[in-house]
Amino acid sequence: EAGVVQSPRYKIIEKKQPVAFWCNPISGHNTLYWYLQNLGQGPELLIRYENEEAVDDSQLPKDRFSAERLKGVDSTLKIQPAELGDSAVYLCASSTTPSGRASEQFFGPGTRLTVL
Amino acid sequence: DAKTTQPNSMESNEEEPVHLPCNHSTISGTDYIHWYRQLPSQGPEYVIHGLTSNVNNRMASLAIAEDRKSSTLILHRATLRDAAVYYCILSGAGSYQLTFGKGTKLSVIP
Numbered sequence: 132e133a134g135v136v137q138s139p140r141y142k143i144i145e146k147k148q149p150v151a152f153w154c155n156p157i158s159g160h161n162t163l164y165w166y167l168q169n170l171g172q173g174p175e176l177l178i179r180y181e182n183e184e185a186v187d188d189s190q191l192p193k194d195r196f197s198a199e200r201l202k203g204v205d206s207t208l209k210i211q212p213a214e215l216g217d218s219a220v221y222l223c224a225s226s227t228t229p230s231g232r233a234s235e236q237f238f239g240p241g242t243r244l245t246v247l
Numbered sequence: 248d249a250k251t252t253q254p255n256s257m258e259s260n261e262e263e264p265v266h267l268p269c270n271h272s273t274i275s276g277t278d279y280i281h282w283y284r285q286l287p288s289q290g291p292e293y294v295i296h297g298l299t300s301n302v303n304n305r306m307a308s309l310a311i312a313e314d315r316k317s318s319t320l321i322l323h324r325a326t327l328r329d330a331a332v333y334y335c336i337l338s339g340a341g342s343y344q345l346t347f348g349k350g351t352k353l354s355v356i357p
Contacts, residue, residue: 135290174291174347179344233281238292241289
């Protein structure tokens with residue numbers, strides 16, 4: 132079974148440029164998560180989707196970050212414009228619909244973003 | 248969700264057992280204990296979870312103290328591939344969020 136796929140794996144951009152990350156979750160997983168991971172820290176949740184609905188986006192900086200999950204499968208996370216402090220690893224994860232407790236989450240390899 | 252406390256780092260010799268501790272003194276009765284690990288340059292991966300009883304799976308064992316204020320992840324025979332950051336996470340019943348701390352960086356010495 133294929134795991135969570137993310138692309139690109141690495142991205143280097145100049146500050147103020149836009150950037151987008153793509154995620155394809157495990158087939159049949161209705162829940163999709165985007166996390167941000169700074170160096171030496173654990174992942175921090177940015178947004179969680181149930182199918183195509185963003186059910187928790189309270190940690191997403193909405194002035195420059197946006198996300199979408201059309202048709203409830205693939206998802207895209209965008210930053211516009213990027214700032215130096217956005218340099219980090221962006222992780223996508225998916226799971227079956229949680230029921231009673233946090234479901235096992237399956238993570239992709241992440242996209243390492245460097246903003247110059 | 249309640250907080251967890253883990254050592255920043257630990258070392259183990261290859262092929263020896265490893266006991267990774269986690270303190271969660273403010274755990275509530277409905278909080279689940281989850282363990283994930285993150286190998287270098289990879290996303291985190293699920294290891295094990297439990298509520299009250301000790302749990303075993305093919306990767307590890309989870310020993311939960313009787314008062315649930317601490318738990319221990321046990322790797323029975325450490326291999327070089329087990330070198331990773333291990334995260335202990337509490338998640339309340341009905342809470343679908345995993346809040347990661349800094350975890351414990353495990354080094355395995357050949």
